[in-house]
Structures are given as structure tokens and as C-alpha cells.
Amino acid sequence: MSMTATVGRAHADPHHIGLVVEHPGPAPKRTVTAYGFWVFLLSDIVMFSCFFAAYAVLADQTAGGPKGSEIFEQRNVAIETVCLLLSSFTCGMASIAADVRNRFWFYLGMAVTCVLGLIFLAIEFREFADLVSRGYGPSRSAFLTSFFSLVGCHGLHVSAGILWLLTMMAQVFAKGFRADVLRRMMCFALFWHALDIVWVGVFSVVYLLGSGV
Amino acid sequence: MSDQTHMPVEHDLAPGEEEQHSVGERITGYVVGLALALLLTATSFFIAGTNLVWQPSIPVALIVLAIAQMGVHLVFFLHITTGPDNTNNVLALAFGLMVVFLVVGGTVWIMGHLNQNMPPMDQIMQMRQ
Numbered sequence: 001m002s003m004t005a006t007v008g009r010a011h012a013d014p015h016h017i018g019l020v021v022e023h024p025g026p027a028p029k030r031t032v033t034a035y036g037f038w039v040f041l042l043s044d045i046v047m048f049s050c051f052f053a054a055y056a057v058l059a060d061q062t063a064g065g066p067k068g069s070e071i072f073e074q075r076n077v078a079i080e081t082v083c084l085l086l087s088s089f090t091c092g093m094a095s096i097a098a099d100v101r102n103r104f105w106f107y108l109g110m111a112v113t114c115v116l117g118l119i120f121l122a123i124e125f126r127e128f129a130d131l132v133s134r135g136y137g138p139s140r141s142a143f144l145t146s147f148f149s150l151v152g153c154h155g156l157h158v159s160a161g162i163l164w165l166l167t168m169m170a171q172v173f174a175k176g177f178r179a180d181v182l183r184r185m186m187c188f189a190l191f192w193h194a195l196d197i198v199w200v201g202v203f204s205v206v207y208l209l210g211s212g213v
Numbered sequence: 214m215s216d217q218t219h220m221p222v223e224h225d226l227a228p229g230e231e232e233q234h235s236v237g238e239r240i241t242g243y244v245v246g247l248a249l250a251l252l253l254t255a256t257s258f259f260i261a262g263t264n265l266v267w268q269p270s271i272p273v274a275l276i277v278l279a280i281a282q283m284g285v286h287l288v289f290f291l292h293i294t295t296g297p298d299n300t301n302n303v304l305a306l307a308f309g310l311m312v313v314f315l316v317v318g319g320t321v322w323i324m325g326h327l328n329q330n331m332p333p334m335d336q337i338m339q340m341r342q
Contacts, residue, residue: 027225034227038302042309049313053320078258085250088290092243095229100236190229193290197283203254204279208261209272 030183037187041194044157048198051150052205059210063141068210071136076127077207080120081199084158087116088196095189101177110169113192117162124155147206154202157195164188226298229291246289253282 026032059068094109128148131137138148168188171181226232231239257278260271287293293302 031225031227031230034229035225035301035305038228039305042305045309046312046316049316053317056317056321057324074258074262078254081254081258082251085247085254088250088286089243089247092246092290093240096236096239096243186227186229190291193229193286196290197286200254200279200282200286204257204275208257208275211261 030179030186033183034186034190037190041190045194045198048150048153048201051146051153052201055146055150055206058142058146061142063143065141065144066136068143068147068206071131072207072211073127074207074211076123077203080123081203083116083120083123084196084199087113087120088193090116091189091192095185098172098177098182098185103172106172107169110165114162114165114169117158117165121155121158121162124151128152151202151206154195154198157198161188161192161195164191225301226292226296228293228302231292232296232298242289242292246285249285249289250282253278253285257282 027035090109090112094106094113097103097105097109131144136144138145165188168181168185171184175181231242234242257275260266260274260278266274287306293299293306295303
């Protein structure tokens with residue numbers, strides 16, 4: 001205990017709380033931006049949780065229509081899941097490449113992410129189109145309404161993510177790795193990883209639990 | 214030890230941001246995360262279609278595996294840690310999770326009871342006659 005050091009501050013800090021923060025000022029913009037986006041993502045996840053809750057309640061209300069086990073194809077879902085997982089990985093590679101300002105690996109990582117995302121969307125769109133053509137559209141039963149809205153909402157997010165991804169590639173192409181572009185890239189990576197987390201919930205709760213019922 | 218701890222001028226980490234690592238270490242982190250996630254996914258798909266385990270345990274196993282995989286994603290892809298520079302991120306996450314559990318848990322709980330306590334409409338009509 002070095003008492004001498006505290007003498008000057010004894011009155012300012014009578015309870016010896018002891019933490020003297022050398023005020024670092026506001027956090028860097030990168031931290032503030034990413035934190036704000038993190039809060040948005042959490043609110044997005046709360047929104048998804050409402051769709052999950054609706055699905056959990058309505059999963060048995062088939063109104064004479066098909067049950068989940070009759071319309072889900074596990075092979076397709078497995079391919080979709082692997083696509084999203086790999087795209088999360090390549091998105092991580094792209095963000096590392098962006099941090100070290102390596103254009104080639106950045107473009108490659110983003111391009112692979114984009115292709116994997118498009119494969120995911122194509123499989124999902126085909127599944128939806130197939131269901132609707134068999135007369136099992138969202139208006140058939142409460143179960144199908146909740147199914148289409150939950151999975152479709154995730155699909156819409158992935159579509160928006162792909163648009164954002166292409167925008168990021170264009171921005172890096174036009175403006176280079178500027179600080180603001182890198183901040184957007186960071187938010188995009190957060191968004192893409194969060195979508196993968198939501199998909200984990202979707203394939204577990206909707207497809208795997210649903211096909212057992 | 215001095216009773217004045219001078220905090221180093223160090224900022225919190227943004228969500229998704231890693232502590233200073235070399236590129237090799239960061240890539241290794243993603244590879245480990247990908248391997249774990251693939252393993253958990255494969256287990257989920259295997260468990261869902263198998264007859265090897267006691268059937269009523271399957272839904273529980275699937276939910277546990279899903280939560281484990283979400284944890285893997287949070288740690289290895291979103292780099293959420295327990296470090297002091299991550300406190301804000303973890304607190305926001307904890308609040309978000311609380312709302313999620315209130316919404317999902319509350320809905321399932323309430324609607325389950327409603328279903329139990331409300332006989333179907335044709336039975337109500339019979340009771341009135």
C-alpha cells in the first residue's frame with residue numbers, strides 16, 4: 001500500500017473507491033457504430049422470437065391440411081444449413097481480409113458468401129413454390145401461415161443481406177478500405193452471423209422438431 | 214498495491230471485434246467454430262431421424278444442441294467473450310435473451326393453458342343444450 005500517493009486525493013475520494021479513470025473520452029466511432037448495430041440485431045432477434053412463439057402455438061393447427069412431417073424434406077434443409085454455415089465462415093474470412101486490406105481475399109470471400117447465400121435462397125424459393133403449387137400456400141392453415149411467415153421472414157433477411165453484401169463489394173471497389181466502409185463491413189458481418197444464429201433456431205425448431213411430430 | 218488503480222486508456226471492444234490477434238490465429242478461430250458448428254448440426258440431423266435413442270428425449274436433445282450451436286456462433290463468429298472489454302455487449306445480449314425467453318416462454322405457457330382449459334366449440338354447444 002503506497003499511502004503517500006493518495007494523500008493529495010484523500011478528500012476527493014474519501015471512501016477510497018480507488019478507481020481513477022483517466023477519462024478516455026467517447027469511444028471510437030467503430031465501437032459506437034458496431035454497438036448500436038448489435039442492439040438493432042438483438043431487437044431483430046426479439047422480433048424473430050415473436051414469429052417463433054406464433055409457430056410454436058400454431059404448429060398443431062393444421063385445419064385438415066398437411067402436417068409438418070408431410071411437407072418437410074430434410075435433405076434440402078441440410079443443404080441449406082451447410083450453405084449458410086459455410087457462408088458465415090467465408091464472411092468471417094472476408095472481414096479478416098478487409099481488416100488487413102487485402103482486396104483479393106476480400107472479393108473472393110464476399111463472392112463465395114454471395115453464391116452460398118443465393119443457393120440457400122434458391123432452395124428455399126423452390127420449396128415455397130412447390131408447396132404453393134400443391135395447394136399448401138400460407139392461407140391453407142394456421143400452421144402454414146406461421147411456417148411461411150417465420151421462414152419467409154428469415155429468407156427476406158438473407159435477401160437483404162445479399163443486397164448489402166453486393167453494396168459492400170461495390171463500395172470497396174469504388175472507395176477502397178476507408179474507415180467508414182470498414183465500419184459498414186463490420187456491421188454486415190454481424191448481420192450475416194446473426195442470420196445464421198436465427199437459422200439454427202429455424203432448422204431445429206421448425207424442420208427437425210416439426211418432422212418428428 | 215496502490216489503492217488507486219489507474220485504468221489504462223483502453224476502449225471497449227465492439228461486438229464482432231476481436232482482441233489483437235494475428236491473421237493466422239483469427240482464421241484458426243473461425244475454422245474451429247465452423248468445425249464445431251458442423252459437428253453440432255450433423256448431430257442434430259442425425260438425432261432427429263434416428264431410432265437409436267429414447268424417442269421422447271429427441272426434442273430435448275434438439276433444443277440443447279441448438280442452444281449449444283448458438284453459443285458456438287456467438288463465441289467463434291461474433292466474438293462475444295466474458296472479458297471486461299465486452300461487458301456492454303454481454304449485457305445487451307443478456308437483456309435481449311431475457312425478452313426472447315419472456316416472449317417465447319410466456320406465449321407457450323399461456324397458450325398451452327388456454328388450450329387445456331377451453332374445450333372445443335362443439336363440446337361447448339353440447340353443454341348448453
